[in-house]
Amino acid sequence: MAQTKRETERKYAAPAANDVSWLPKLTGVDPVVSLADRGVQELDAVYYDTDDLRLTRTSASLRRRTGGTDAGWHLKLPLPGDSREEIGAPLSEGVPAELRELALSRTRGSPLRPVVRIRTTRSLRQLLDAEGGVLAEVSTDAVHADSLLDDGERTTWTELEIELADSGDPALLDGIEKVLHSNGVDRAQDPSKVVRALTQTTPVLERTQTARDETTPGTAGDHLLAYVGRLVDALTDLDPAVRRDTPDAVHQMRTTARRLRGCLRSYRSVLDREVTDPIRRELSWLAGELGAERDHEVLRERLTSGVLELPGELVLGPVTARLQTWDTAQRAEGRRRTLEALASPRYLDLLEKLRTLADTPPLRAKAADKSKKVLAKALLKEYDRLMQRMDRALDMPSGAERDAAIHYARKAAKRLRYAAEAARPALGKPARRLGKRVKAVQQVSGAQHDSVVARDALRRLAISAHAAGEPGFTWGLLHGQERATASAREGQLPQAWARVRAAARRKDLR
Structure with missing residues (x-):
């Protein structure tokens, strides 16, 4: 079973691996009172992606890493702000099936392969509070990256990484950033090591121009495509949460599918319905399959609360037991339909069509109005x-x-x-x-x-x-x-x- 945690960090362009003159000043950031040296770690990570880097382009990453304290497979998915969700699995030769499945909404079934190897020499320090508790980790990383794609190159750089401890206060990062900025240490331009490595070593990551980029600002087409793009991205992001049965994820994904379907219907004057009507039908199918699980969630809560609110003397017979038996059977059926839908070729085809819709939309003449x-x-x-x-x-x-x-x-x-x-x-x-x-x-x-x-x-x-x-x-x-x-x-x-x-x-x- 894969393990998950929330990772909140910021990366900075460190001036040099051996220039740490600013480190003692971090003890002045409340509530930091001391700095502990935790030595040097040698990390070796191979990142996996599709040939056209679909994970990287959607702010996700998948790696197999050895060295350090968390060796294993790690799938990282974006969260708002400076956070990411990291889902880990033990070391194995091939990509773990669970992580491959959780990445499916991004890969859309394309094969995963090694794309870049990143070796890091990490000087690790911890920021401690008055009781010796860890508030954050400060890592100075000397990075060596080798592309594993055709015509790929090699690159090196040094960066600084500040990662909050579990349940850490994000405000601490703001205080640390003020100290760093005053010492000439600014945010890194790239959000992650893998993005920087691929950007510097692999031409395939260069952003391609799409029809969406060519729409005129202020027009109906520009406005609507921005909205559609956000919904397509949201559906993609919700997929792993639905597979892992995260609370409210099915509801959110179903609502997103309905929003997309409604948008494509309401604004047929902007988008060609010959292209969008088949997508609408597939979105209706997806919402229907998710509906079995979601509708049961709503009904279960309603009936359960109804029984609980009755005075005890009005609950005659094994009402609670019968309700639980009914719930178990219906919930299992709803969950089965959800997972079967997400595992189907029909769903992967829908994801492909949605991505094409967002990148190369079938605009009509009114899109320019x-x-x-x-x-x-x-x-x-x-x-x-x-x-x-x-x-x-x-x-x-x-x-x-x-x-x-x-x-x-x-x-x-x-x-x-x-x-x-x-x-x-x-x-x-x-x-x-x-x-x-x-x-x-x-x-x-x-x-x-x-x-x-x-x-x-x-x-x-x-x-x-x-x-x-x-x-x-x-x-x-x-x-x-x-x-x-x-x-x-x-x-x-x-x-x-x-x-x-x-x-x-x-x-x-x-």
């Missing part, structure tokens, strides 16, 4: 679609047909919200206000739909309990509570919708 005009028109079109569905749903009497109509309108509300989110940088406050009010409609109608789904699950649980000779009283009681909840949410919907109508004034959006 000013963003405000194009985005506002698309936003109002989504609003008109929602208005038709919502007015129809609110005019219907309560019952199954109205439940379905509200759910249908909720889907349109979600698309309008995502369209407003994409348009917000260009349209400003009106789009932000509209998106906020549509979100309220989505939440109210979503709560109503969740109650409908919960009632169906409770009915099935009650049938199973009855067949086993167990009391059905508690399941019926919860069913009644859910019906009352749905009625209350329906009552809130007209007011929430009226606020959306007030925010969708065409003159403001235009």
